[in-house]
Amino acid sequence: MVTRRAEAAGGAGATVDEGPAVQDHYPADAAHCYGCGARNPFGHHLKTRWADGSRTETITRFTPGPEQTAMPGYVYGGLVASVLDCSGTGSAALAGTHAAGLDLEGDGSLRYVTGTLEVRYQRPTPMSVELVVRGRVEEVKGRKVTVALTMTAGEDEVASGRVVALQLPDEMRSS
Numbered sequence: 509m510v511t512r513r514a515e516a517a518g519g520a521g522a523t524v525d526e527g528p529a530v531q532d533h534y535p536a537d538a539a540h541c542y543g544c545g546a547r548n549p550f551g552h553h554l555k556t557r558w559a560d561g562s563r564t565e566t567i568t569r570f571t572p573g574p575e576q577t578a579m580p581g582y583v584y585g586g587l588v589a590s591v592l593d594c595s596g597t598g599s600a601a602l603a604g605t606h607a608a609g610l611d612l613e614g615d616g617s618l619r620y621v622t623g624t625l626e627v628r629y630q631r632p633t634p635m636s637v638e639l640v641v642r643g644r645v646e647e648v649k650g651r652k653v654t655v656a657l658t659m660t661a662g663e664d665e666v667a668s669g670r671v672v673a674l675q676l677p678d679e680m681r682s683s
């Protein structure tokens with residue numbers, strides 16, 4: 509378990525980053541994703557966790573490097589979209605697995621793909637600063653989960669968006 513205390517997340521002593529990362533519980537045959545797959549040696553290896561006990565808010569962290577530059581000192585927008593994307597599908601997996609009454613560590617995670625990704629670039633995103641993505645689960649409806657996302661760099665909200673994720677159909681899983 510990773511526990512981090514972050515004043516920025518809700519005042520002194522607020523506890524965030526509790527519990528297991530959903531990506532560590534993806535089935536091995538569905539863990540190759542560039543953004544979030546543990547089995548992709550070239551990917552981001554994002555880790556998404558419940559932010560607190562409410563099971564509605566998630567948190568994902570990523571620090572970009574110089575190879576992800578748009579212009580000197582600032583992050584490529586496609587990278588921002590990619591991090592929001594897999595933060596969204598990870599949040600959907602947490603929410604869908606929880607809604608199905610499954611235990612992440614005992615049963616593993618359900619797997620979701622992106623149906624729709626919306627991104628609003630609010631400010632230039634600074635390089636080499638930890639980006640913190642917070643997800644808010646808006647709806648779990650059948651196989652579909654909608655997640656609202658914000659990305660902050662330090663004190664600044666640099667991007668926001670929304671992911672509609674669909675539980676991976678069995679035929680895609682076996683292909």
Ligand SMILES: CCCCCCCCCCCCCCCC(=O)SCCNC(=O)CCNC(=O)[C@H](O)C(C)(C)COP(=O)(O)OP(=O)(O)OC[C@H]1O[C@@H](n2cnc3c(N)ncnc32)[C@H](O)[C@@H]1OP(=O)(O)O
Pocket residue numbers: 537538539540541543593594597619620621622623624649650651652672674676677680681683
């Ligand atoms: C991807 C390759 C996997 C290979 C297998 C290996 C496993 C590896 C795991 C992959 C992990 C990647 C995680 C990282 C994120 C990505 O990068 S995923 C890659 C990008 N995404 C894609 O390629 C997905 C392409 N799209 C599709 O395959 C299909 O359109 C989908 C998304 C599976 C949906 O098809 P479907 O399951 O037949 O959906 P359907 O039953 O028609 O609709 C169900 C509900 O969803 C809604 N819906 C359907 N499509 C959409 C949509 N696009 N937007 C919003 N709502 C939608 C419908 O309106 C309906 O809503 P309700 O009426 O119930 O309210």
